[in-house]
Amino acid sequence: MNIAVIIDNLPRFAAGLALTLEITAISVVIGFCMALPLALLRVSRNPLLWMPVYGYIFYFRGTPLLVQLFLIYYGSGQFRDQLEAIGLWPFFREPIYCAVLSLTLNTAAYTAEIMRGAIQAVQHGEIEAARACGMSGGLLYRRIILPMAFRVGLPAYTNEIVFLFQATSLVSIISLLDLTGVARILISRSFAAYEIWIFTGALYLAVSYAIIWLFGKLEHSWSGHLRDRPGVQLAPGAIKQAVALR
Amino acid sequence: MDSLFDFHGYGWMLWDGLRVTILVGLCAIVVALAMGLLGCWGKLSGNRAARIAADAYTTIVRGVPELVLIILVYYGVTTLLQHVLQAIYGAEVLIDIDRFSAGVITIGFIYGAFATEVFRGAFLAIPKGQGEAAKACGMNRVLIFRRILMPQAWRFALPGLGNLWLVLIKATALMSVIQLDELMRKADIAARAVRLPFTFYFAASLIYLGITIVSMLLQQRAEGWANRGVRRA
Numbered sequence: 001m002n003i004a005v006i007i008d009n010l011p012r013f014a015a016g017l018a019l020t021l022e023i024t025a026i027s028v029v030i031g032f033c034m035a036l037p038l039a040l041l042r043v044s045r046n047p048l049l050w051m052p053v054y055g056y057i058f059y060f061r062g063t064p065l066l067v068q069l070f071l072i073y074y075g076s077g078q079f080r081d082q083l084e085a086i087g088l089w090p091f092f093r094e095p096i097y098c099a100v101l102s103l104t105l106n107t108a109a110y111t112a113e114i115m116r117g118a119i120q121a122v123q124h125g126e127i128e129a130a131r132a133c134g135m136s137g138g139l140l141y142r143r144i145i146l147p148m149a150f151r152v153g154l155p156a157y158t159n160e161i162v163f164l165f166q167a168t169s170l171v172s173i174i175s176l177l178d179l180t181g182v183a184r185i186l187i188s189r190s191f192a193a194y195e196i197w198i199f200t201g202a203l204y205l206a207v208s209y210a211i212i213w214l215f216g217k218l219e220h221s222w223s224g225h226l227r228d229r230p231g232v233q234l235a236p237g238a239i240k241q242a243v244a245l246r
Numbered sequence: 247m248d249s250l251f252d253f254h255g256y257g258w259m260l261w262d263g264l265r266v267t268i269l270v271g272l273c274a275i276v277v278a279l280a281m282g283l284l285g286c287w288g289k290l291s292g293n294r295a296a297r298i299a300a301d302a303y304t305t306i307v308r309g310v311p312e313l314v315l316i317i318l319v320y321y322g323v324t325t326l327l328q329h330v331l332q333a334i335y336g337a338e339v340l341i342d343i344d345r346f347s348a349g350v351i352t353i354g355f356i357y358g359a360f361a362t363e364v365f366r367g368a369f370l371a372i373p374k375g376q377g378e379a380a381k382a383c384g385m386n387r388v389l390i391f392r393r394i395l396m397p398q399a400w401r402f403a404l405p406g407l408g409n410l411w412l413v414l415i416k417a418t419a420l421m422s423v424i425q426l427d428e429l430m431r432k433a434d435i436a437a438r439a440v441r442l443p444f445t446f447y448f449a450a451s452l453i454y455l456g457i458t459i460v461s462m463l464l465q466q467r468a469e470g471w472a473n474r475g476v477r478r479a
Contacts, residue, residue, distance in 0.1 A: 064419035066422070074437065079444065166310070184317070197314065
């Protein structure tokens with residue numbers, strides 16, 4: 001084992017990990033902000049509202065992220081003249097913006113679908129009770145439906161964030177130096193393939209489980225009123241479920 | 247600007263790529279199901295070593311990005327084998343795993359970890375008394391597995407496995423990184439040849455979407471088949 005190659009390059013790994021986390025964080029935040037209105041449109045009964053959203057969600061969930069990334073980064077080149085005319089070309093020229101855009105659109109679709117499921121899982125009785133108390137529209141959503149839906153959707157959303165974090169490794173294919181990109185460059189220079197890959201994999205593993213642990217804490221505190229007595233832990237399966245398929 | 251879907255005679259490449267994608271996907275799902283059953287046996291068996299191995303397998307595979315695993319398995323395992331064989335025989339050995347097998351093994355290995363969890367949930371969903379009843383009827387373990395457990399496990403596992411297949415077929419696009427001539431790489435080559443990236447990647451995305459739609463329809467039928475004889479409220 002050649003540990004020196006890892007120790008010597010620790011600053012590079014740190015920079016790569018920072019870029020990975022940065023891309024993940026930006027995509028998660030913007031994706032979440034997009035997903036909420038999308039989910040509300042998706043549960044609407046008006047076909048003019050839910051059908052376009054359904055199409056968007058279906059497209060982004062039904063095609064590989066790699067294709068979406070290439071479509072935005074390389075595909076935009078086909079419309080270079082038009083993009084230049086409206087001044088958007090500087091945006092599409094930069095791999096980092098294209099990476100964030102495709103990851104954001106992708107995670108917004110998945111998150112909207114998670115929220116839709118969670119909103120529809122809110123029990124009728126609770127909505128009826130709220131209506132009987134005189135709540136309607138925005139108030140009903142703000143006080144009853146959304147808090148309940150966030151709690152129900154949190155495990156699936158944890159999953160989505162972990163998947164998004166791992167999916168950022170694809171941005172190395174469009175020449176960005178995220179954690180995977182750094183690892184690929186270092187291997188081509190040093191040929192210490194095992195050491196570098198194992199270290200990179202371990203970093204991803206650690207952050208993935210850190211995310212799961214963090215959201216597990218959040219889930220625990222949000223479900224306080226559902227636990228029957230203080231000091232009782234959530235079922236041991238809860239963390240494992242969080243890593244299950246999306 | 248000419249029509250968006252003018253392939254300039256390169257449309258056949260997408261067709262070639264589609265065939266490879268589906269073939270890789272089908273072979274990989276078979277490997278994944280085998281790995282999944284093995285991993286599930288490991289997790290549910292009383293054997294401590296098997297349980298630890300299965301837990302390590304699912305924990306590591308699900309915590310590391312597919313792309314990293316693909317590159318690691320494709321380049322790492324071949325060189326590892328070469329080093330090991332070199333140490334044993336003393337002479338230089340050159341191993342060349344063809345890309346198709348490498349792709350099938352890697353994708354199958356990764357999604358085997360997810361299949362493990364699906365199968366584990368499915369087998370745990372079968373009431374324990376049924377296995378005991380079968381045992382009381384004098385069935386041996388293989389017969390219990392074949393006649394009692396597996397037919398019911400399919401029913402519980404199908405939604406999860408359908409989901410797994412949808413994720414798996416999309417993951418085959420990553421095989422273009424190791425230059426396997428599947429749909430994504432063919433689209434890439436064609437896009438560079440005629441300088442129409444949007445046209446070809448968009449066409450490829452619609453083909454993936456088509457695979458997804460067909461798979462979902464088949465999944466519905468399969469679930470109907472697996473649930474035959476189950477009374478519904």
